[in-house]
Amino acid sequence: MTVAQTVAPVKMGGQPVPRLLDTTDLRSALAQDLDGYFEQLVLCYQNQLYTFALRIAGNPQDAEEIAQDAFVRAYRALASYSPEQVQTLMLRAWLYQITLNIFRNRVRGQRLKLVPLDDLGANAPEPAADQQAEPEAIVARAERERELSAVIARLPERYRVALVLRHVAGFGYGELAALLNQPVGTVKSNVHRGVELLRKALDEPVEEVRS
Known part of the structure; x- marks a missing residue:
C-alpha cells in the first residue's frame, strides 16, 4: 500500500475502527512493516489531528489539508528512520508536532483562508448528541460549541x-x-x-x- 492510497481516503469524523494496536505494538509494527501498518497509524490519529488543526486554523478545509499533509510527512519520515528510531518515537506528540509545524508554515506563507466569524461557528465540530437529551439541550450544547470554536480561532x-x-x-x-x-x-x-x-x-x- 502506498502513502497516497493510505492517506487519500481519510475523512475526518468517521467511526472508530475496532482492535487497533496500542502505541507500543504500533511502533513495533511500523518498524517492521511500514506499508502494512501505516493505515493503522492513520486510523488511530486522524480525528485527533484534524480536531487539533481545526481548532488552531479555524477553517475546515485548511484543517483537512493540514492533517492530510501531516500523515504524508509522517510516512516519509518513518520511511527514512531506522527500526530502532521508530521504536523510540513518542508517536502522538511527534504527530502533533508535525501538524503544528505544517500549520505554522502555512501561516508564514499566508496560505490559510480567512473566513467570517459566522462561518467559523457554523463549521465547528458538532458535539456528540446524547440519545436521551432533550432537543433544546442538544441545540444549546451545539451553539456553545460553535461559540467556543469561534473564540478559540481568534x-x-x-x-x-x-x-x-x-x-x-x-x-x-x-x-x-x-x-x-x-x-x-x-x-x-x-x-x-x-x-x-x-x-x-x-x-x-x-x-x-x-x-
Whole structure:
C-alpha cells in the first residue's frame, strides 16, 4: 500500500475502527512493516489531528489539508528512520508536532483562508448528541460549541496553540514544553493567559481577542 492510497481516503469524523494496536505494538509494527501498518497509524490519529488543526486554523478545509499533509510527512519520515528510531518515537506528540509545524508554515506563507466569524461557528465540530437529551439541550450544547470554536480561532497563536494542546488534546505541561520547545513556566503562562482571554471573550463579544 502506498502513502497516497493510505492517506487519500481519510475523512475526518468517521467511526472508530475496532482492535487497533496500542502505541507500543504500533511502533513495533511500523518498524517492521511500514506499508502494512501505516493505515493503522492513520486510523488511530486522524480525528485527533484534524480536531487539533481545526481548532488552531479555524477553517475546515485548511484543517483537512493540514492533517492530510501531516500523515504524508509522517510516512516519509518513518520511511527514512531506522527500526530502532521508530521504536523510540513518542508517536502522538511527534504527530502533533508535525501538524503544528505544517500549520505554522502555512501561516508564514499566508496560505490559510480567512473566513467570517459566522462561518467559523457554523463549521465547528458538532458535539456528540446524547440519545436521551432533550432537543433544546442538544441545540444549546451545539451553539456553545460553535461559540467556543469561534473564540478559540481568534486567540493569538501562542495562546491558542498552548490552550488547545493542554485542554483539548490533553497534553501535560512537561509534554507541552518538549513539544513546543519552551520552558514549562512559559507553557503554563501561555495556557493560563489563553484561558483568561477565552473567558473574557465569552463574557464580552469582541471582533478580535487581543493579548
